[in-house]
């Protein structure tokens with residue numbers, strides 16, 4: 072007790088954007104300061120109020136959706152509550168998103184600390200034509216809730232009164248306890264009985280929390296448990312209970328628990344949330360009625376994707392043209408400044424031809440990321456996942472798999488592969504990991520842009536690109552279907568998805584996202600791609616071919632002899648027989664192999680090869696123009712090449728992540744290599760030979 076006041080320590084918890092900070096400011100006014108939680112960069116805001124004989128200390132926790140500790144914010148929030156043991160938690164709930172927000176409440180209330188709900192955004196709810204019966208929540212479920220409108224500083228005093236009242240009556244407060252049903256409760260009891268032996272632990276943590284999280288394989292809780300206890304019976308009991316529950320519900324433990332909680336939440340919402348008048352203007356609902364409509368959903372989704380490509384290709388074309396001209400200008404002038412010889416070749420053919428070729432597509436990447444970030448921030452991409460869930464189930468996948476695929480398309484396969492972690496079911500996760508690399512990531516985009524630019528009109532560009540994306544999804548779905556039928560049988564697990572309301576995105580937000588993802592591309596150009604380009608250039612330049620000056624052959628021929636007799640040229644000849652049936656020559660083969668380092672390297676390698684083959688370094692022509700002139704290429708071959716690039720083995724970084732995420736099992740790595748290569752070859756073969764049969768690409 073300081074200054075004669077009795078101290079109450081409380082914290083504010085809640086989903087992001089529920090109005091937590093607004094409430095915190097209302098409560099504390101200027102009596103607040105900002106620091107950091109120890110060891111992490113998460114911001115910690117603290118403040119206090121004096122009310123009657125109490126000094127209430129308040130900590131504003133980071134915004135979180137659950138306590139599952141899958142993000143730093145969640146870990147910080149959970150550790151704070153468990154280690155600091157505040158006297159009381161205020162759970163700020165966005166009343167207009169009642170069901171989603173209540174999930175966190177169910178978790179908070181398991182921690183053995185009284186929880187008061189600040190039922191915020193009551194005004195928004197009213198505008199939706201609804202209200203929540205707070206008395207009923209208290210009477211039926213023991214939930215204490217106070218209505219607030221934090222943005223208008225309404226309900227603040229009532230919250231303070233409720234805090235004090237609850238604090239004073241602490242002994243009689245009976246917190247709500249999640250009802251998992253009798254079957255699960257029995258299993259929980261068995262585990263609880265064992266944990267009871269660890270008296271120190273039980274004194275520190277609520278036993279129900281320990282038991283249910285042990286069942287859910289929570290590492291954090293496992294760490295807290297006495298090791299000898301774990302080794303003895305606990306591990307056995309846990310796996311036994313898990314099996315019993317999984318068998319009974321034929322689903323993963325997490326899915327069963329989530330299902331129980333959401334069933335309870337739905338029932339609470341059904342009785343407590345009342346519609347008093349028809350919603351006057353719920354724009355989100357109105358949009359969803361069209362966007363999520365059974366018949367319209369897929370066409371709308373296709374339209375959105377098409378719009379993204381149309382936007383990207385149409386608007387980026389002139390900018391990409393400028394970049395190409397700049398690169399040509401650079402090449403021509405470098406050739407003038409640097410005397411003829413190895414150095415000139417290194418700079419002009421290697422660096423400018425290779426890395427410059429990749430950089431040329433930087434604007435296209437930015438346009439694409441801009442368009443995608445726009446749809447992400449409006450809230451549409453979350454709907455896309457929802458829509459595709461229904462569709463994907465037919466192929467044994469579910470919406471979360473599509474989320475991974477969208478993430479891969481939005482930038483890079485690596486975060487897409489990592490997102491698959493949220494898929495509980497092992498088989499579903501494996502299949503998702505297996506098919507995510509088929510997506511056209513940002514790194515594959517320049518390959519597509521290059522060939523489409525070289526062989527097709529700008530008008531067809533967006534259409535071809537769109538078809539390629541459709542193809543990537545089709546191949547992913549078919550692969551999933553085959554895998555599911557052949558080796559990974561089972562039904563995709565049920566999952567729950569929350570749809571955020573639509574929002575007008577802020578340009579700042581979109582620009583930041585675009586830049587963040589675009590920067591990855593730039594950084595790669597300066598590292599992996601640069602390095603690969605040097606290797607490729609050296610491999611094509613050495614050993615020097617034996618060409619007698621007197622032999623009187625044209626420079627053009629001598630350049631091509633050099634490429635042919637180089638190390639990489641020989642490698643190209645070696646693999647040519649394998650790729651001949653799908654229409655590629657050694658040059659394409661080299662590019663494909665080099666592309667395993669990073670997919671952009673396909674472009675930089677072709678850039679170097681064609682630049683070396685160019686007789687006059689001062690002859691300014693872009694790689695696209697050089698490809699066009701090469702008789703070894705035509706439209707059919709270009710399309711086949713793109714299809715091959717779409718399917719074959721992902722880059723080394725993605726492969727490494729795949730390996731890790733599949734539990735570092737060699738067998739899956741071998742399988743991925745085999746599967747992608749064989750499928751790529753077969754599909755390319757069919758397209759190329761089929762195309763020739765129909766007289767295409769003559």
Ligand code: GDP
Pocket residue numbers: 085086087088089090091092093094134191192193194195219220221222223
């Ligand atoms: P936090 O992310 O939980 O800290 O949320 P903030 O306090 O930053 O609030 C997010 C947004 O919601 C801000 O624009 C607030 O002005 C607004 N807001 C907060 N409470 C209410 C409320 O009760 N009603 C309405 N209409 N808006 C609110």
Ligand code: MG
Pocket residue numbers: 091092093
């Ligand atoms: Mg905040």
